[in-house]
Amino acid sequence: MxxxxxxxxxxxxxxxxxxxxxxxxxxxxxxxxxxxxxTEAVQLFERIAAAESDNWLPPYYAGLIxxxxxxxxxxxALLTTKLTRAKTFLDAASEISExxxxxxxxxxxxxxxxxxxDGAKYGMTLSAENAAIYDKAQKxxxxxxxxxxxxxxxxxxxxxxxxxxxxxFCADIERAIGLFQxxxxxxKYYPYSGLDRAKEISANCKKETSPE
Amino acid sequence: xxxxxxxxxTLVHISLxxxxxxxxxxxxxxxxxxxxxxxxxxxxxxxxxxxxAGIFSFNTNVTGMQTLIASSISYETFSxxxxxxxxxxxxxxxxxxxxxxxxxxVNAGTFKAGDNAKVTALKPLDxxxxxxxxxxxxxxxxxxxxxxxxxxxxxxxxxxxxxxxxQIFVDGMxxxxxxxxxxxxxPARGRLSPFLFKGxxxxxxxxxxxxxxxLSSVLLLNSINExxxxxxxxxxxxxxxxxxxxxxWKKSALSINTNYINLAPYQHLYPDNNEWHKPVESFGGEAxxxxxxxxxxxxxxxxxxxxxxxxxxxxxxxxxxxxRFGLKNNNLYINSSYQDFLEKEWSFSSGVSFAxxxxxxxxxxxxxxxxxxxxxxxxxxxxxxxxxxKLNFGAEYFITDFKENYRDNTVNTSYTFNNNLLASFVETDxxxxxxxxxxxxxxxxxxxxxxxxxxxxxxxxxxxSGENAQFSLAYGEFFQNPKNGYLIYNADFTAExxxxxxxxxxxxxxxxxxxxEAYYKDYGNLVKYNTEFALPSSIFNNNGNGFAKGLxxxxxxxxxxxxxxxxxxxxxxxxxxxxxxxxxTATPNFASKHNASLVVKRWVEKWxxxxxxxxxxxSGRTYxxxxxxxxxxxKAKSFNSLNVNYxxxxxxxxxxxxxxxxxxxxxxxxxxxxxxxPNTNGIFERRTITPAADRFFFVxxxxxxSKNKNDNQLDNL
Numbered sequence: 001m002x003x004x005x006x007x008x009x010x011x012x013x014x015x016x017x018x019x020x021x022x023x024x025x026x027x028x029x030x031x032x033x034x035x036x037x038x039t040e041a042v043q044l045f046e047r048i049a050a051a052e053s054d055n056w057l058p059p060y061y062a063g064l065i066x067x068x069x070x071x072x073x074x075x076x077a078l079l080t081t082k083l084t085r086a087k088t089f090l091d092a093a094s095e096i097s098e099x100x101x102x103x104x105x106x107x108x109x110x111x112x113x114x115x116x117x118d119g120a121k122y123g124m125t126l127s128a129e130n131a132a133i134y135d136k137a138q139k140x141x142x143x144x145x146x147x148x149x150x151x152x153x154x155x156x157x158x159x160x161x162x163x164x165x166x167x168x169f170c171a172d173i174e175r176a177i178g179l180f181q182x183x184x185x186x187x188k189y190y191p192y193s194g195l196d197r198a199k200e201i202s203a204n205c206k207k208e209t210s211p212e
Numbered sequence: 213x214x215x216x217x218x219x220x221x222t223l224v225h226i227s228l229x230x231x232x233x234x235x236x237x238x239x240x241x242x243x244x245x246x247x248x249x250x251x252x253x254x255x256x257x258x259x260x261x262x263x264x265a266g267i268f269s270f271n272t273n274v275t276g277m278q279t280l281i282a283s284s285i286s287y288e289t290f291s292x293x294x295x296x297x298x299x300x301x302x303x304x305x306x307x308x309x310x311x312x313x314x315x316x317x318v319n320a321g322t323f324k325a326g327d328n329a330k331v332t333a334l335k336p337l338d339x340x341x342x343x344x345x346x347x348x349x350x351x352x353x354x355x356x357x358x359x360x361x362x363x364x365x366x367x368x369x370x371x372x373x374x375x376x377x378x379q380i381f382v383d384g385m386x387x388x389x390x391x392x393x394x395x396x397x398x399p400a401r402g403r404l405s406p407f408l409f410k411g412x413x414x415x416x417x418x419x420x421x422x423x424x425x426x427l428s429s430v431l432l433l434n435s436i437n438e439x440x441x442x443x444x445x446x447x448x449x450x451x452x453x454x455x456x457x458x459x460x461w462k463k464s465a466l467s468i469n470t471n472y473i474n475l476a477p478y479q480h481l482y483p484d485n486n487e488w489h490k491p492v493e494s495f496g497g498e499a500x501x502x503x504x505x506x507x508x509x510x511x512x513x514x515x516x517x518x519x520x521x522x523x524x525x526x527x528x529x530x531x532x533x534x535x536r537f538g539l540k541n542n543n544l545y546i547n548s549s550y551q552d553f554l555e556k557e558w559s560f561s562s563g564v565s566f567a568x569x570x571x572x573x574x575x576x577x578x579x580x581x582x583x584x585x586x587x588x589x590x591x592x593x594x595x596x597x598x599x600x601x602k603l604n605f606g607a608e609y610f611i612t613d614f615k616e617n618y619r620d621n622t623v624n625t626s627y628t629f630n631n632n633l634l635a636s637f638v639e640t641d642x643x644x645x646x647x648x649x650x651x652x653x654x655x656x657x658x659x660x661x662x663x664x665x666x667x668x669x670x671x672x673x674x675x676x677s678g679e680n681a682q683f684s685l686a687y688g689e690f691f692q693n694p695k696n697g698y699l700i701y702n703a704d705f706t707a708e709x710x711x712x713x714x715x716x717x718x719x720x721x722x723x724x725x726x727x728x729e730a731y732y733k734d735y736g737n738l739v740k741y742n743t744e745f746a747l748p749s750s751i752f753n754n755n756g757n758g759f760a761k762g763l764x765x766x767x768x769x770x771x772x773x774x775x776x777x778x779x780x781x782x783x784x785x786x787x788x789x790x791x792x793x794x795x796x797t798a799t800p801n802f803a804s805k806h807n808a809s810l811v812v813k814r815w816v817e818k819w820x821x822x823x824x825x826x827x828x829x830x831s832g833r834t835y836x837x838x839x840x841x842x843x844x845x846x847k848a849k850s851f852n853s854l855n856v857n858y859x860x861x862x863x864x865x866x867x868x869x870x871x872x873x874x875x876x877x878x879x880x881x882x883x884x885x886x887x888x889x890p891n892t893n894g895i896f897e898r899r900t901i902t903p904a905a906d907r908f909f910f911v912x913x914x915x916x917x918s919k920n921k922n923d924n925q926l927d928n929l
Contacts, residue, residue: 021257040261043250047259050252050281074722077314081286084311118723118770121332125410128440135441164863 022052026189029061038069049092056097057189060106063089064191067110079117086110101141102191105150108133112154130154145179146194148172153201170205173198235269236302238262238282241645246284246306253296254279272296286312288599308646311599315646316676320686320716320729321418323356324411334412342811343826344855344873349406353431354828355809357729357764357781358416361830361851362802363903364882366399367391369802370416371733372760372787373428373710376695380431381423382409383512383549385565386610388586392494393541393571395486395524397882398904403518403543405469408500409433416764417712417731418686421637421653421670422592422604427692427710427735435512438502439465443918447471450478450911464503471496473520484905487525487534494520509552516545523574529885529899538574543567557596561606564589578620584696585613605638614696627700627748631661631693639670647676659693661703666691672714680721686714694739702752710735723770733760738791746792758789758797778812798844799834801883804851806831820861828853835883838896852878865916873908880906 025048032041045062052058066086073079087110094103108130114122115130134151141147152172159166180195238249245266252259258272272278280299282290287306292299308315324332338352345351350368354361360369367375380390382404391400411434423430439458447454452473459466476491496518503511523538549563565588573580592606610633617626639653653670672686691707693699711734719726738756743749768779785805790797806829813824832847840846857871874880880903886896 025257039248043248043259043261046250046283047252047257050254051257053255076722077312081309081312085285132440 022048022055023188025051026058029058030189033061033065038065041065046089049089054096056093056100056103057191059089059093059096060103060191063087063093063110064106067106067113070113071116073117076117079113083110083113099136099140101137101144101147104133104137104140105147108137108150108154127158143179145176145183145198146191148179149176149194149198149201152176156201166205166208170202173202173205177202231271231273232275232296232299233269233271234258234280234296234299236267236299236304238266238268238284238304238306240287240306241308246287249282249284249287249304249306251280251282254281254291282306286314307600309599310643310646310649312646314679315643316649316674316682318641318649318651318672318674318684319718320672320674320684320714321415321712321731323414323416338811338813341813341822341824341857341859343824343857343871344828344853345826348401349404349409349412349433350402353412353414355779355781355811355826356414356416357727357766357783357807358429359783360785360802360804360807361828362833363830363851363853363880364397364399364901365802366394366401368429368431370429371731371762372758372785372789372800372803373733374800374802377426377428377692378431379423379426379429380404380433382433382514382547382565383435383563384422384432384561384590384592385547385549385563386425386586386588387545387547387565388567388584388588389543389545389569392518392520392543393539395522395537395539396526397901398486403496403516403545404433405498408435408467408469408498408514410436416729417733418670418672418688418714420651421639421655421668422606424635424637424655424657424668424690425610425633425692427690427708428733435500435514437510437512438504439467441918443916445469446915446917448913450909451475463505464501466499466501468497468499470498478909482905482907482909485527485902486904488522489525489536490521490523490538492520492522494518496520505552507552509550511548511550513548514546516543518543527899529897530888536574536576538572540572541570543569559594559596560592561594562591578618581617583615585611587611600643602641603638604640605636607634607636609634612696614700616700625748629661629696629699629703631659631699633660633693634658649674657691657707659707661699662693662705662707664706666707666709681717681719684714684716684718686712686716688712698739698741698746698752701746701748701750705739705752706737706754708735708737708739708754708756724772725766725768727764727766729764731760731762731764735759735789735791738789740791741793744793756789756791756794758787758791760785760787760803762786773814775817776812776814778810780811781807781809783807795843801834801844804830804833822859823856824858825854825856828855833883836886837884837898838886838890848881848883851880852876853880854878865918867914869910869912869914871910874903874906877906 025044029041029044029048032044042062042065045058049058049062063086066082066089070079070082090103090106090110094100097103111126111130115126134154137147138151152169156166156169159169177195177198180198183192185192234253238246240246247262247264247266249262250259251262251268253272253274256272256274258270258274260268260270262268274296276295277293278296279291279293282304284306286309288309290304290306323334334352342352342355350366353359353368358371362369365375368378369375370378380387390402390404392403394400413432415430417429419430439460442460443458445456452471454469454471456467456469473492473494479488479491496516498516501513519542521540525534525536528535545567547565549561551561553559567584567586569584571582588608588610590606590608592604595603597603612631615626615628635655635657637653637655639651641651643649650673655668655670658665668689668691670688672684674682674684676682690710690712693707694705713732714729716729735758737754738758739752739754740756741750741752762783762785765782766779770777785803787803788797788799808829809826811826813822815822830851832850834844835846835848836842836844837846853874854876855873856875860868862868882901882903885899885901890896
């Protein structure tokens, strides 16, 4: 009996130390991201990507963090360096998972980072590119809530620019919320998030479009 | 037994978790520690980042051969494969990534436009929204330093060179007849529509060995690889109408643009100082087809056809009834290129361009017909050894077949020549570090007509002296065959040549660019002849020579004033030459000593409008006054023009565009024409040559129909 106990204890600890380093790594990386330690998070995702060569999630997150953290930068050299790096991560991710709507909309976000930095320089070519990306993503995954949400956000941006009503896109946001709530979350670490953002935009919509 | 088992198990456990420590330092090329470098064993989860001292240390359970990776933003990634136990206390030196925006660029002589450029003097939109440019890409380039304003010509005159010294290339292939023909004293327009191109490189000297047969300058245009979406574009303009359509398929895309221009209604409303019998009428069509192969190879075929005609009588002081001039032109241009990426970082590009141009000119009672058939074939290979070392080499062949027929009441003669030119080039780009780079090339040309072989070396060097500043130097030898107009009468020539010496300083910081460039150009072997015009009876030689020296300044600021961008250019030019029929060395009449321009654009959010203006100044150009004697000794008054434009976005897909050139109606003078014979008082009378009209108005309405409601033709204007 005691032998059995010792053995099982040993096996258990062995498992604890050897078990799914992927999960440990991903959890640590998300924790770093949560703590705003973007560089460290990207680095960890990069390491995981190198170890998990057939999983698109680690390079996807590495790219996404680089993109998100480049908004608001003032130095063009740093911006392009970060975004070029982000693009290599996204390219690696899409090589593993072709025509993935989540990766596609991250490319659109990458373009948006450039446009936000200098609309006159990048707007003309990249906004057309974004329109094409959203078109493609919509064809592949018409009911992906994140595709619906980010396309609606993009359309709202241009509607606001031209002083047009954003009401039709608010309907898209509502649709995205519905899709978010229906979505079955089956894959671990899949980027399911977005519902909160959709709700936030929806609240703004109601404020903006309600008669005063 | 039990104890033994426990011991064994514990031992196994320990051995399973037996660890190796990987440690060391990461430094840059100056031995300065780099912080935050991502260090890991590839394929494992083991790794860390370096600290402030560049030191790292982590433990790993893996054994045997492993690959250690060190990666950091703005450095080249380092990797080393060895037994993991050797990775202790190692020193890793990371090399700067020379592809970053803050790395040095070899740029002496060159301006780049487009968003791929590291330093963008002109943005894609600028090509088409610069006031006064009127949708002609040449117009926007004329606001850059190094160009001379020759209002009555419209073509590019660069650094004391005449317009024929600039060559234009699309996707690396030569454009043989880039400008639509025009009457005397009426500016020519570029044939290529600006919105088919995404990147423009304008070199005012010292350019790459890949290009030749241009004494002064090359303009390189890259066509769009893949259009983004299907669309139809409709343009209604005061001068004509246009229709465009783009179709996309899985692997290919086709864009077609057609336009019909007729200046009759405009000239009826705003008559100019010419008597038009047949106002300018032209029909043109362009098509671009792209096909992407499975292996990423890209084929582009561009075809353009245009037909234009006009007839007018222009005042002439020696002809009471003026000179009647009529012109009919048919032009076909085909440009196809293929680019492919091969194994082992080799890439391959090839192309064929072909032009057929027929011009029929009626001058009073004589008729001249020019037929030119030209072709350019090219093949080039590029090898990318590393981001620090690239090699480009290739060969090209130019065929020109030119025929001129002259007939009047008494004469009917034809002249013809064939010239085939073989050229090869090799060029290498070397980055010694992020701060020092060079480009070295050599070009060889053999002309069958001149039976001559020429070698042109080209070298440029750039050094980054500080975070935002860099210096560049360039030197090159450039050859160009004499003009077609001389070659039809004579073939006993040698190629005309120039040497360029350029020094450049550039300061770039946060959406602000300052650039200063000084240059010296030495001309030799220029063609001379002994008659008023080049004629079959002229005696030709190659004894002409000349020089040009000057300073070009450029300042662009997109930062200081919100929603406003502006740029300023100033060029100082000192040039003299003895060529053509010049009796002595003189400053040619297309060169002005001072050229300046200011371009301002402001986006007004509230009105959804872009308002722009540009101001061009050129000091007076030389002319000969027979009453005073001498040759090109007098100077006309300076040129001034203020142009405004206004683009209003009616909605996402409809744009209204207004533009007025020379809004103040400044009376500019293009030159003077003197009588051939003095009058009874012994004085040569003169006529002032002024622009056909002081102002030019343009109103256009542009409508884009596409699935994507955000697209519009703003980029076409």
